[in-house]
Amino acid sequence: MQVKHLLLIAIFALTAACSSNETISENLGETELYQQAQADLDNKSYTSAITKLKTLESRYPFGRFAEQAQLELIYAYYRNMEPEAARSSAERFIRLHPQHPNVDYAYYLKGLASFDQDRGLLARFLPLDMTKRDPGAARDSFNEFAQLTTRYPNSRYAPDAKARMVYLRNLLAANEIHVAHYYLKRQAYVAAANRGRYVVENFQGTPSVGDGLAVMTEAYQRLKLDDLAASSLQTLTLNYPEHASLEDGKFVPLEQEADNRGWLSRATLGLIESDVETPDSSRANRDVLRQYENAAQDLPDELRPVLKEAEQEESNERSWWSYLTFGLFD
Template identity: 75%
Template structure:
């Protein structure tokens, strides 16, 4: 079934590419161009309509249909699934005609173009979780709809924009929760706690607030920070008693704590241990540096090693006695 969908997508893309070579008759007047563009829009021939609207704007920049053609060009780009072109045209119209009676329509179409930017032909046929995708377009759409509702609260497009903003806010909050769980899986507990707190502080009244609290509890418990973990857990119990992470009131971590062993040690059930488990507060990088230091120190001949009680004094005096030339050449010419 998915193969048929992909073939349909390829056919549509090929058709759009072939139909984009429309040549507009140079002898058409302003009225004729506009009427043909309207006919193309009504017939959903958006590529042809774009060609005629662009020709109308370039040939008659101060004509009676110039401003209307710019507005309808935004719509044609949006319907032709060209979000970047639609946004660029909308921003141009807003910049050139800030007092136009229909400028709120340009704001609305700009928000719609960003809103549908992640919902192209592929997303219509393939099951994609939008909460796990890059939220850049969703964030842009939220900000653009926010500008519309702030500047034109009485616009007829404001109610729809507000409804879409609620959806986008929930989407952005869910994305932050996914990132928080990613950090938990990577044992980046400080980053996970910060993400959870960000959700709680910035996305109130969204379904993800409980998930943000759960991330905070789990991250603080891994960090053995008892007080903030208990505070977050108490808030979770009080406000979200039915949350999935609470089983009979007790918190159950979602991510299993790693034992710090390598993949080879885990695959062989410990028969082949390549690395010992890390002590608390240590990282592989720290251990590597310490090992390299000890190996280098062990290779120094015993007669050249200073006494432990005089090592610090000798190191400091040696550093003070060495010339700048000696330090620059690392002692090669001492």
């Protein structure tokens, strides 16, 4: 099935490449050129239609079909899966003809081009999770549809734009939750809590609000912020009692706490502890330890014997080799 789709794509690419070299007779009048472009659009020959519409606009910039050809060009680019060209043509039309009776159509096509920008050929045939993709195009599409519904609330395209905005809002919220779980896995709990709170505050009404509360609860628990964790958990329990993170009313973290031990420690079940960097050995902690060492060097002489006794006791501790050989080689 996938091979068939790939062959189909290759055929379309070859067809587009061959038709892009089409030459247009200089004897064609404005009406004939426009009619041929319309016939190409009806036959879904979008590359040929683009060539004729661009020729029409260049030959007859002030003709009776010039403005309509610019609108048709936006549509042809969009159907030919050229979203950047479609958005550029739509922006140009809006800038040149802000009072045109069909300018709302240009806004709508601009939003559609951004809407489908991430849904390319592969996304049409492969089950890709759109919540894990870059949300830039989705955010642009939402803003462009918002312009349409705000400027032209009675437009014939407004209902479809509003429906797509609901989908895009849910998509953007789910993307924020995906990023928050990434931060949880990396033990960046402050960043995860901020992402969860952002969803709760800015995406009310989406299915991801419950997930945002669960992320906040888990992040605050990891940070030992008990009051904030309890408040988030109470809100989650009251509003989303069936959430996946709740079992019999008790919170169950979705992300397991990471094992920060080194591979040598895990392989020997903790008998041999390797020197690995843990969350407690971050750069900030190392700076604090360095400050402590510098302060210890500045201690008065009368306090140094106490420090030396502590260092002597620490040096008398048995090593892992002593424990492993039961002291035979001490």
